[in-house]
Amino acid sequence: MSEPIVRIAARGDGVTDSGRYAALAAPGDMLLADGTVEPGPNHQQPPCRHFPECGGCQLQHVADDAYRDYLKDRVAGALTQHGLATEIRDPHLSPPNSRRRATLRALRAGKSLVIGFNAERSNRIVDMRECHILRPELFELIDPLRHLLATLLPLRRTGEVHLTLADQGVDVALKGVEAEGYEAAEALTAFGDANGLARLSLDEGHGPEVRYEPEPATITLSGMAVALPIGAFLQATGDGEAALVEGVREACGGASRIADLFGGLGTFAFALGGEIVAAEAARDAVLALQSAARRAGRPITADHRDLYRRPYDVKELAGFDAVVLDPPRAGAEEQVKQLAASAVPRIAYVSCNPATFARDAAILAAGDYKLDWVRPVGQFRWSTHIELAASFSR
Structure with a gap:
């Protein structure tokens, strides 16, 4: 029996309504009775000779509109597992040949x-x-x-x-x-x-x-040249970074005192106005951020701190108008528990893992935060890796 492919699963396989999986299938393809795939309107010719052998890409066969839908569906599906729903904005897609x-x-x-x-x-x-x-x-x-x-x-x-x-x-x-x-x-x-x-x-x-x-060696972040330590974290594309910065600015809503947690080299700290405390566990990143802020006369204080072992508690969070979170793939569960019990009015959350983001979002929701919106960002073009920016408010 032939069936249409209706969505793309988390690992990139096409899936039918009945739950049949097919590798290298796009929504709108037909999965035939013998297991072969008949390409549909969302199936494109992969541009690279190495696809699908190379692990750098998983979805070169999927047209851009269907790829955007995949990004949105991944985020919506993760939120649904925790009983959450919100506005999921149109994703930003980094163009080909943009990974830096x-x-x-x-x-x-x-x-x-x-x-x-x-x-x-x-x-x-x-x-x-x-x-x-x-x-x-x-x-x-x-x-x-x-x-x-x-x-x-x-x-x-x-x-x-x-x-x-x-x-x-x-x-x-x-x-x-x-x-x-x-x-x-x-x-x-x-x-x-x-x-x-x-x-x-x-x-x-x-x-x-x-x-x-x-x-x-330096990297320019929001017009600020920051020393680039060897192996330091950097957003994968410049345009993807800009999309995330735009989302964080909107979510912070012009706050005058902001805590930038998991602040890295200052990707968001240098993009925001007001007084900022940037907390980061990597010592070389903290030193680079603080040095750049001092040279520019920016009111940014760098805090060398492991937020997994010692998250900011409710008392320390008091007085901040907004908090920016940009944790690793594991999310920020312990820090989010403290935020859920705090009175911080606004939270900007940047994530590279929809599953841990949804878990943390549920904790915030239980603490009476509203998830205002989420915007997926496809920096890793044609891959199953998803970034996002989200806004929470009291």
């Missing part, structure tokens, strides 16, 4: 070296020959990195390549490689010069060590 950070893997086998993302649900590396999600500045380094790593990566050992687009160029952090001796040091410097890198660092098992950095 990525982690790739590399392996040397004999004279050949492969570099790229892992295959879907596998440790096998798909050798990257084209990519439709990375910024051109990142992709242009793939072939030069092949040549460099062929001399530095031990035989049959897997290395990691972390790429981040900084203000001065690409920041390259290598892990699992060996660069001993004068010739290796010279090769790294020459590589940095030849490719106009912002910075090149190596982690040989004892933490990252800078080998090339003509000038201090």
Whole structure:
């Protein structure tokens, strides 16, 4: 019996009303009795030769309108599981070739070296020959990195390549490689010069060590140049960051005293007005944020604090007009419990996990907060990974 695909499941498979699953199916496709898929109006030709083998993308076969619906459905479904509903705004989609950070893997086998993302649900590396999600500045380094790593990566050992687009160029952090001796040091410097890198660092098992950095690497956040620590968290795309900032500004509603919890390098702190306390567990991020704020004369206080072990309690939250939350994928359950018992008028919540967001939203709702709206943000183009910005008010 043939059935139409009606939605996309969390992991990217198409699903029929009866609960049959089909890989690489889009809403409007027909799942035939023999298990094959007949493409429908929302099924597009994937642009990349590596799809679906490469794990960097799961949904290149889905047209943009259906992809937007998928993002909205994921958020709505997570909220429904906790008995919540609200306005879910039209998602923001980052365009192709806009990812400004990525982690790739590399392996040397004999004279050949492969570099790229892992295959879907596998440790096998798909050798990257084209990519439709990375910024051109990142992709242009793939072939030069092949040549460099062929001399530095031990035989049959897997290395990691972390790429981040900084203000001065690409920041390259290598892990699992060996660069001993004068010739290796010279090769790294020459590589940095030849490719106009912002910075090149190596982690040989004892933490990252800078080998090339003509000038201090920075990242500009809302017009503020902030020192960029190696491996620091950064929103995946510039336009996605802008969409999240816009949502946070709206949710804060012009508040004059704001707590920015899980503040990172200041993505939201520097975008907001008023007096701000930014709490963050990563010491290097705290120092970078505080230094930039002092240079600019901004009333931002950085608090080095692990919010999982020591969340702001009700007494500490008193006096804040708004709170911004941007936790990791695990969410912010302990901090949210304190917020639910507080009198803070407005909360802006940025999340990269609809499931933990919905759990935390239910705690806030039980504390008499209203979930005003949610806007999904698809920074990880053609993937099942979803970011969002949300507004809560008393």
